[in-house]
Amino acid sequence: MKGLxxxxxxxxxxxxxxxxxxxxxxxxxxxxxxxxxxxxRQVIRATAGTPAQDGS
Amino acid sequence: MPLRKxxxxxxxxxxxxxxxxxxxxxxxxxxxxxxxxHWLHLLVWICCxxxxxxxxxxxxxxxxxxxxxxxxxxxxxxxxxIDRLLPAFADRQTLWLPSGLIVALLxxxxxxxxxxxxxxxxxxxxxxxxxxxAASILEGESAGxxxxxxKLLLVIHFCVWLASRxxxxxxxxxxxxxxxxxxxxxxxxxxxxxxxDPGTALVTGLVLLLLLxxxxxxxxxxxxxxxxxxxxxxxxxxxxxxxxxxVSIWLDPWSLADGRxxxxxxxxxxxxxxxxxxxxVGQGQALxxxxxxxxxxxxxxxxxxxxxxxxxxxxxxxxxxxxGLRIAWQLRDNSFLSLLAAGMTLLPGIQGLLICGGxxxxxxxxxxxxxxxxxxxxxxxxxxxxxSLLVRLSAEVSHGPT
Numbered sequence: 001m002k003g004l005x006x007x008x009x010x011x012x013x014x015x016x017x018x019x020x021x022x023x024x025x026x027x028x029x030x031x032x033x034x035x036x037x038x039x040x041r042q043v044i045r046a047t048a049g050t051p052a053q054d055g056s
Numbered sequence: 057m058p059l060r061k062x063x064x065x066x067x068x069x070x071x072x073x074x075x076x077x078x079x080x081x082x083x084x085x086x087x088x089x090x091x092x093x094h095w096l097h098l099l100v101w102i103c104c105x106x107x108x109x110x111x112x113x114x115x116x117x118x119x120x121x122x123x124x125x126x127x128x129x130x131x132x133x134x135x136x137x138i139d140r141l142l143p144a145f146a147d148r149q150t151l152w153l154p155s156g157l158i159v160a161l162l163x164x165x166x167x168x169x170x171x172x173x174x175x176x177x178x179x180x181x182x183x184x185x186x187x188x189x190a191a192s193i194l195e196g197e198s199a200g201x202x203x204x205x206x207k208l209l210l211v212i213h214f215c216v217w218l219a220s221r222x223x224x225x226x227x228x229x230x231x232x233x234x235x236x237x238x239x240x241x242x243x244x245x246x247x248x249x250x251x252x253d254p255g256t257a258l259v260t261g262l263v264l265l266l267l268l269x270x271x272x273x274x275x276x277x278x279x280x281x282x283x284x285x286x287x288x289x290x291x292x293x294x295x296x297x298x299x300x301x302x303v304s305i306w307l308d309p310w311s312l313a314d315g316r317x318x319x320x321x322x323x324x325x326x327x328x329x330x331x332x333x334x335x336x337v338g339q340g341q342a343l344x345x346x347x348x349x350x351x352x353x354x355x356x357x358x359x360x361x362x363x364x365x366x367x368x369x370x371x372x373x374x375x376x377x378x379x380g381l382r383i384a385w386q387l388r389d390n391s392f393l394s395l396l397a398a399g400m401t402l403l404p405g406i407q408g409l410l411i412c413g414g415x416x417x418x419x420x421x422x423x424x425x426x427x428x429x430x431x432x433x434x435x436x437x438x439x440x441x442x443x444s445l446l447v448r449l450s451a452e453v454s455h456g457p458t
Contacts, residue, residue: 003270004270004381004384004385004388004398005385007266007269007270008378008382011374011377011405011409012378017418018409018412018418019366022358022366022367023363025327025417026328026331026362026366027331027332032328033325033327033329034328034329036325038313038314038321038322039329041341
């Protein structure tokens, strides 16, 4: 089990990559995604007359 | 090694408070707050948390006390999410949690459990063969349990096999001496692929390869393993249409958004809708994502609790992995126990990483459930069994100066 420390670090980096990907979709790419025509929530918002959330 | 005394109770109390608040909010939204059935899932979780904590405190006082709360958080969150998405499915999951926990805790505290795989390796092998037969005969939902248990037993038996290597013999020389027996480990994985379950085969295969590399540190072995992994992936892509489809969806889901890419595109939209703090429990529209309660449960969590919720979940998964690998390191004098601790940590750890990464489009979707959180009774049982073995292993760590 000599390589366990390096391997643990590698796994933690993988978790960090997943967290960064989640952050990207939830913030960086947010506006582009929620404004898509195929977002079913657009129809609900249009019916209710409310604009898309900004920033949350 | 136990952390500060009472920390586990505090964490369970905090999780209970979080779940109670969210169940309350969901009850207000559904106008079911006065109905006893609305509180049933929370009540079952509380009973499991109290009984499990009490049992572990008395049976394994020297355990790692962080592991049980780290399992109960996603398990409770999963019940809440499934209840919010598909209440009928939550009833079934609520039955699986206490029954799985009872089996897992009884097994973990059974005295000879850690000696059994080494002493009765033929029995383990017979069980693996039986599960292989059951997995190839059964179809549909009932095929899930043998497949999941097979994954667990394969990893345990692999640890027994690896631990039988004399420490002075280099790993590659030992593998060469084993000859054709090395190939036998890949037969169950091939069967899982043939059963159209490449996700479980991938998780198991990855865990076996990682254990092999952890067992004997060799650059050559690492190169061979990587080559084997790449060759298997290429072969799977060439031979299996389901793999080709998942790769093409991963590469460009946007052009397939109306068809095969619908699930992943709607999943990403749901994550974006959640933003940083989420829409709130019951306020999202994640039900538009197909199979959201199982493979895509992270998406529902992201829409209702936002990035904050996802980070809390990922942190709990990462701490679980960290603690598990720490136990493996502390048990390094006994190669079987050390490998077993690493295996029981990596099974939920790698599975969680693969499905989260797949949903977030880091790599192709694998079609496995998120451990402890996603819907699936047999998946929950297997995850509970591996976590309970890890808790038992943590109690085996000698507490002298390290």
